[in-house]
Amino acid sequence: MISFNYEIDFVLEEENVYESWIASIIKSESKFLGDINYIFCNDEQLLKINIEYLNHDTLTDIISFDYSEANLIQGDIFISIERVQDNANDFNVSFEHELKRVMAHGVLHYCGYKDKTEKDTVLMRQKEDEKINLFHVEL
Template structure:
């Protein structure tokens, strides 16, 4: 399996332990395996409420902070910004083709939600990451049925990783 995670921390309000990198990579592998995906790259960025509020407002027209945003690169283009990439040569690989997309998590929201739901911050970050990943590969939760499907998939991955409530 060649699913890769690249993450960065662009907030300074909550400490992100180094060992989370391994946990997040494991979650990506488990979620990819569950979906039959063997290749791709995901970029994860930790941000604060102010930063995610601006992104949510600018890209979704929703003027409030949220917990997680996903920006899929392999989308059909509807309701997403068009990305234009020119390959200089047929011999050079397209650097975007393996990119699944970006996941942005508000660590401040994750802390509040972990306290509200009574589980660890590690579990909440894991839940939001898997949730974002499922969005990147085409899942959504616009109705009760699709939300139940996503929730079941998220919980199955978290259970396999030992991130229980």
């Protein structure tokens, strides 16, 4: 089950479309959907989580807590809407495109993709693009 939670004044339009899309990402990686919680928040909230749980005193767009077991994908994904908007502006893409990239990014981590090395980051970006292209596409 996929749930969307809002800690700020933001609501994802057409949640059911996003649910289907996230499920299709997981299916395309030959994994199974468990419980995934998306929590939309602001920079301040995500910074507190980053400091408390990861000992990183930096702003970030996403923090994911992976509770996956084998091929059952589950976890909590915190997303700063402020960071997503700033990144969209910096990368000259729409807010919606950047939000999809970040939402896919969290699930891709659960599927085993990393982004700590340059090689891993290149693959992660390719996978993000591939999964964004699944939006509105039924598998």
